[in-house]
Amino acid sequence: MTSFKLDDFLPYQLAVLSSRVSDGFSRHYRNAYGISVSEWRVVAHLSQADSVSVREIHQRVDMDKPKVSRAASRLEAAGYVTKTVNPQDRRLVELSLTPKGREMIEALTPIAHRYEEHLSQLLGAEDAQFRTRVSQLIAALGPEIRNED
Amino acid sequence: MTSFKLDDFLPYQLAVLSSRVSDGFSRHYRNAYGISVSEWRVVAHLSQADSVSVREIHQRVDMDKPKVSRAASRLEAAGYVTKTVNPQDRRLVELSLTPKGREMIEALTPIAHRYEEHLSQLLGAEDAQFRTRVSQLIAALGPEIRNED
DNA sequence: CACCTTTCGTTTCGTTCCCAACAGGTTGCC
């Protein structure tokens, strides 16, 4: 009988860890603003540059097109973002934060930073090393046969 | 304007990493056996101890009850596991691998170990440290308000 | 024993997901 311990399997551990970490932080915006993880990612990305197309978010953030599209629609319905057709290229839909959306991200940013602090504290002295390894692994595993579209 | 970079946000990075790693490995069993990640977890857990109740898997593996139940049903339909009612406590459903299921896990175990090797190689000298940090974080974040049922 | 509470697994309901197809818009090439 070949022995296999799921608990020591790194893919499993990473899935559990990711889920725990994500839940730990999503609690902060789920209750206060009623948005999901997908929606949080879109808003967070919008905070860096206002007016971004759905396509760019799809490429930069780890979400496929329909997911971005639907998250954007929900955010629009909730009043956090606006969707406007780009006049130069009318295929593009530009997303931008409403004042209400900007208010939300500005309230969440310090909370996010505190959560990072918390994680760093848990990681201790090897915090930086750990983050380097994470980035390294992500880069090494590559875009992982993303949809080429 | 408060700056916030999603790319440097550890919860986001871990989600991306977990997804990449999980996809990288699931490719190996999705094509060959047509099972999903949830089903892989159940089978992998069953390889450690035969005849395990749904409840135990739910508690030990990071899956809620309906997810385990459905994964078990799919595995049963595919002929990889059997479900039998425990005679002592007839509420319990004991899962165990069929010969076909055992055959699958024994074929996948060496592949899993090779995949671990691959990841270790990517992590380099700090492999052990990295794994320690992962375990440490999981433990520190705790059961994360699991459903108490 | 009768009754209430708890536990276990399944099912239901509504939502989200992914994949594929789609319509509208743009570009290139003749």
Added chain:
DNA sequence: GGCAACCTGTTGGGAACGAAACGAAAGGTG
């Protein structure tokens, strides 16, 4: 210009998901 190939975002279909409710079974208390 006109037509084909391409790009962008949305939508449909089928499967899976989470939360809550459910029926069946066991335990606990009078």
